[in-house]
Amino acid sequence: MSDVYAPLRYDMKPNPGDCLIFYHEKFEDEEPRKGAGSEVEMLQSILQNFKFERFFVYKDPLEDKIETVLDEWVAKDHKNDSAVVVAVLTHGDEDTLSTYNTEYKPRQIWDKVAECEDLKGKPKIFIFQACRGDVIDSGKGEVDGKKRQVDKYQDLYPTEPDMLVIYSSTLYNPSMRGWMVQSINEAQAGNKCHGIDIMRVLTGANNIMNQKEDTVPGNESENGQTPEKKIKQCLEVYSTLRKELYLTP
Incomplete structure (x- = not known):
């Protein structure tokens, strides 16, 4: 019987696989996400440092376009790939992500990717930059807002193995645009992450993010006022990985 505690690593080749990035700026009933393109550029730079080279970027795709892209991607030959990254940058709430005029569940993304037989047993990374509610956390045990069931x-949260899900904020909390990408970028800048497992890199990014703060309009009080509230933020990382994941040698 093999030693389950022995060091285990995913076998990662140079240029390990595809990066699919869906980002949204325009919405029918929500404020536009101005500057989303610069977020995408920074995310691509981070992934390039992690040795990814193949990028497929889709701006303002509708829900059926996302489904088509994923169906076509699954149908391709990925036998020589070591991993895949799928990123979504958009508006959202507790359990949905937004397109221009519809909402869908994060699970719809990884359920489709899980159909790829060539990536069975290989890491699949999902990055979601989106709000997950409107409960504002001041970082001092004070919260403002209500949780929706x-x-x-x-x-x-996936139950399938070999998945890593990175949310830009914890459940029920809003997400400040750019904080996640900026924090990961700082954590891996200057080759600081070479030879370090991805979970340690994300822990460093979370430490950096937790030092950031800003003010946002709070929820309306009983007297009709909307005072400004200090906001703090943490990454939420959910993993079903079975091995250590090193994206840099």
């Missing part, structure tokens, strides 16, 4: 936690 989540129907199915399976929509937010």
Whole structure:
């Protein structure tokens, strides 16, 4: 019987696989996400430092376009790939992500990617930059806002093995645009992450993010006022990885 505690690493080749990036700026009933393109550029730079070279970027795709892209991607030959990255940058709430005029569950992304037989047993990384509610956390145990009941936690957290899900904020909390990408960029800048497992890199990024703060309009009080509130933020990382994942040698 093999030693389950022996060091285990995913076998990662140079240029390990595809990066699919869906980002949204325009919405029918929500404020535009101005500057989303610069977020995408920084994210691509980070992934290039992690040795990814193949990028497929889609601006303002509708829900059926996302489904088509993923269906076509799954149908391709990925036998020589070591991993895949799928990133979504958009508006959202507790358990949905937004397109221009519809909402869908995060699970719809990884369920489709899980159909790729060539990547069975290989790491699949999902990055979601989106708000997950409107409960503002001041970082001092003070919160402002109400939690909406989540129907199915399976929509937010995969049960399949070999998956890493990175949310830009914790459940029920808003997400400041750019903080996640900036924090990961700082954590891996200057080759600081070479030879370091991805979970340690993300822990460093979370430490950097937790030092950031800003002010945002709070929720309306009983007297009709909306005072400004200090906001803090943390990454949420959910993993079903079975091995250590090193994206840099």
